[in-house]
Amino acid sequence: MRFGEMGAVYVFVIIFFIGVVLFSGKRKDINYDERQALYRGRGYRYAFFAVIGCNLIYGFLGTGIFPVDPDLMVMVIALFGVGTYCVYCAWKDAYIGVRQNWKKVMWSLALIGVIDLFNGITIILSGRGVENGRLSQSTLSLFIGILFLVLCGVLTARNLRRDNEE
Amino acid sequence: MKNLRLKAARAGKDMSQQELADAVGVSRQTISAIEKGDYNPTIKLCRSICRVLGKTLDELFWEEDEEG
Numbered sequence: 001m002r003f004g005e006m007g008a009v010y011v012f013v014i015i016f017f018i019g020v021v022l023f024s025g026k027r028k029d030i031n032y033d034e035r036q037a038l039y040r041g042r043g044y045r046y047a048f049f050a051v052i053g054c055n056l057i058y059g060f061l062g063t064g065i066f067p068v069d070p071d072l073m074v075m076v077i078a079l080f081g082v083g084t085y086c087v088y089c090a091w092k093d094a095y096i097g098v099r100q101n102w103k104k105v106m107w108s109l110a111l112i113g114v115i116d117l118f119n120g121i122t123i124i125l126s127g128r129g130v131e132n133g134r135l136s137q138s139t140l141s142l143f144i145g146i147l148f149l150v151l152c153g154v155l156t157a158r159n160l161r162r163d164n165e166e
Numbered sequence: 167m168k169n170l171r172l173k174a175a176r177a178g179k180d181m182s183q184q185e186l187a188d189a190v191g192v193s194r195q196t197i198s199a200i201e202k203g204d205y206n207p208t209i210k211l212c213r214s215i216c217r218v219l220g221k222t223l224d225e226l227f228w229e230e231d232e233e234g
Contacts, residue, residue, distance in 0.1 A: 033192035035205050093195035098187075 007122065008141070011115050018111070022104065030097035039094035047085035054080055072137045083147045090154040102159065109152045117145030167203045172226050175219045176201075190214040 032040060054077045063070045089095040096102045120142025123129045129139045176186050176197075183201075187194040190211065199205035200215075207215070212227050219226070 031191075033196050034208055034211060035196040035199060036193060093193065098191065098193050 007119060011119055015112060015115070018108075022108065030100055032094065032097050036089075036092075036094035036097075039092040040089055043085045043088040043092075043094070046088055047081040050084040051077060051081035067133060068135045069131070069137055072135055072140060075137070075140055076143055079143050079147055083150065086147075086151050087154050090151060090158060093158060095151075095155065102155070106152060106155055106159075109148050109155070113145050113148030113152055115145070116141040116148060120145055167229070169201050169203060169226070172215070172219075173201045175221050175226060179219055181219075186215070186218060189218045 058066070058073060058077065063073070066073060068076065086095060096105055120129075120139055123138050124142065129136060129142075176183070181189075183197045184194045187197045190197075191214070192211065196205065196207075196211075200207050209223075212223055216223055216226055
């Protein structure tokens, strides 16, 4: 097993145990109110169309135009759909449930984002991120890191706005 | 259209948006959106808000110009 793969395993194990410590014993249902449920439904729709649109563009332009491995591209498009959903819900204050602790959510997202981004950058710097002039599948964590950090940024912006409102 | 009557009724009860939101079981942003006129609540939520604020549906949510 190479260093990057070992690193990924370590990261997964660390995240798993942090999750166990944070969420065990006090599991409670996350409730969304009617307005949040409405926007979450719209978010699903937009995410669906975002994925369809990206796939159409990718299908028409072909695999040669993007310097990205086709297998990675499939995952990136799926991530784009997830990102569309999450960012839309966050922007509409529908990402975090009614009685959910937004600080805990924010810190969890930031932690995962930084770890994934670091992992992705490490892989690129080690030279394994690019194969045959294309970004390889091993750089997926870079995109995941970016997604989580963008989501963190949107949630932070919304909370800053909320503070100003109050 | 802004719902100033809701805002006034809430202020009359000396409640913050968060306190009203907690009392009716929604997020503070939802109360804010209702007051700003960005969201039309369901009748169920309207009734909960009226109950907490001690007002009728007419007093808080009926718009006079819709009568004619």
